Amino acid sequence: MAKVLVVTSGKGGVGKTTSTAALGAALAQQGEKVVVVDFDVGLRNLDLIMGAERRVVFDLINVVQGVAKLSQALIRDKRLENLWLLPASQTRDKDALTDEGVRLVIEDLRTKFDWVLCDSPAGIERGATLAMRYADEAVIVANPEVSSVRDADRIIGMLDSKTAKAEKGEQVKKHVLITRYDTGRATRGEMLNIDDILEILATPLLGIIPESQDVLRASNVGSPVTLNNAASTPARAYADAARRLNGESVAMIVPAERKSFMGRLLGRRAA
């Protein structure tokens, strides 16, 4: 039974696209057949993060409007044979997406994949509501920062009211994914810590992704971080999160505090 999962946040720049690519690749590495779908019409970026930007011919809008078949628009990953990308359109605007069109595409994808990961645009407008519309589950990406947590709370409210599941009286299964977490700063009380965020959002935790250079390095070369450097701390955190999505129980690891070389020598915490 296919699962449709929306990766959303409300706020921009918190790591939705990075997380969609990393979780999609991790699920594919674990043997699932996965498609990642870019809903950010007009500002697509998932193709770039996946390293497939030069292979885009048709896109989601073409499929919704019947210009192209789904099979023509799907791009198979060059590294993992069970990972696919459905890109967004770069030239159209978000009004080109219709509720009915999205429903049909998602229904079609459900028959072909184990996982359909929808990368939501930022905001709470049409693009974001359509990305979550037919989801069974949601990953709410949040940074340990006030505006991100506030927007995450708003998005949780929308998942509980504006989705097809909510309208049927069912619940979208929600998970919080905390990204750009810095254990040292949280321990020193400079940054909201995990307990603060979970208490405020009252939503189960899917994973904690540490602030790390590996994330930027992976996006620079167009590879999901879970593929680019599977041994890195963010990659391991994403792989654990993917296992939890699949129903495995994996112990939650709070990323270790990073210490600078000088800090280690002096026995102090890195700034």
Add this chain to the structure above:
Amino acid sequence: MSMNLLRFIRRRSGSAPVARERLQILLAHERGLRSQPDLLGILREEILAVVSRHVVLDPEKVVVRMDRGKSVSTLEVDIELPNGFEKKLAVAS
């Protein structure tokens, strides 16, 4: 010396508790408003209707604002009336 020590302690305790408290207060309000959609919009429409019964006014010049505090919130209603509106009233009656 004691000032420095105080500053040191304050810095160690960090600003995260402030962030947490501000969020908790704000979200408690926002979640309440979510269930009764657009309270401010409804208030604005109804105030506009009442005042319009007696005074001719520009709907654009009615501003309703809510300021949320920790223990009390204030509702600010700002209605701009055109000059000479009393004369119009006199004519009307």
